[in-house]
Amino acid sequence: MRIGQGIDVHAFGPGDHVVVGGVRIAHSHGVVAHSDGDVAIHALCDAILGALALGDIGQHFPPSDDRWRDADSRVFLRHCASLMREHGYALGNADISIVCEAPKIAPHAVAMRVILSADLGCERRQVSVKATTSERLGFTGRGEGIAAFAVVLLTAA
Ligand code: MG
Numbered sequence: 001m002r003i004g005q006g007i008d009v010h011a012f013g014p015g016d017h018v019v020v021g022g023v024r025i026a027h028s029h030g031v032v033a034h035s036d037g038d039v040a041i042h043a044l045c046d047a048i049l050g051a052l053a054l055g056d057i058g059q060h061f062p063p064s065d066d067r068w069r070d071a072d073s074r075v076f077l078r079h080c081a082s083l084m085r086e087h088g089y090a091l092g093n094a095d096i097s098i099v100c101e102a103p104k105i106a107p108h109a110v111a112m113r114v115i116l117s118a119d120l121g122c123e124r125r126q127v128s129v130k131a132t133t134s135e136r137l138g139f140t141g142r143g144e145g146i147a148a149f150a151v152v153l154l155t156a157a
Contacts, residue, residue: 001154001155002153003151003152003153004049004052004151005047005151006042006043006045006046006049006057007043007147008040008042008043008148009147010032010037010145011032011139011144011145012029012030012031012146013029014029014030015027015030016029016030018103018146019038020039020040020148021040021041022038022112022116023112023115025103027103031145034069035063035068035069035072036071036072036073039148040098040116040129041073041074041076042148043148043149043150044080044116045076045077047151047152048080048081049080049083051152052154054087057080060076061079074115074119081119088156088157089156090122090154090157091120091122091126091153091155093153094120094126094128094151095150096112096116096127096128096148096150097130097150098129098132099131099134099147099148100140100143101133101136101140102143105129105131109130112129113127
């Protein structure tokens with residue numbers, strides 16, 4: 001078995017929606033990002049890459065590369081899932097925590113699990129999505145941005 005963790009943060013900026021866990025959620029702001037700025041998927045990708053000791057998402061999808069401008073982050077996740085399989089591993093489980101004051105994440109958690117498990121090629125029960133605020137403390141508490149933390153366990157396939 002191999003374990004990996006990933007963290008991602010994006011600042012809120014102009015816009016009317018955010019994309020989190022592959023789900024488009026209406027919001028008073030968008031996120032500042034080169035891709036679609038999906039913190040949940042970026043953290044999850046880094047957790048998978050970390051478990052495989054294959055660097056990080058920035059090395060695989062450099063922000064300097066125009067191919068990834070406004071990219072659907074699900075492309076990144078499917079790539080990481082295929083790397084996992086190529087290296088002889090299957091997903092045991094993934095657990096993702098999303099931190100923000102708004103928008104509300106919980107109503108979308110099941111939809112995120114459906115999307116993420118489809119891209120990972122696993123069962124929905126293997127993917128957990130949780131959400132919390134930071135009690136108005138720090139950058140997430142001030143509504144300046146959104147953060148996500150992910151942990152994965154990979155098992156030898
Ligand atoms: Mg990111």
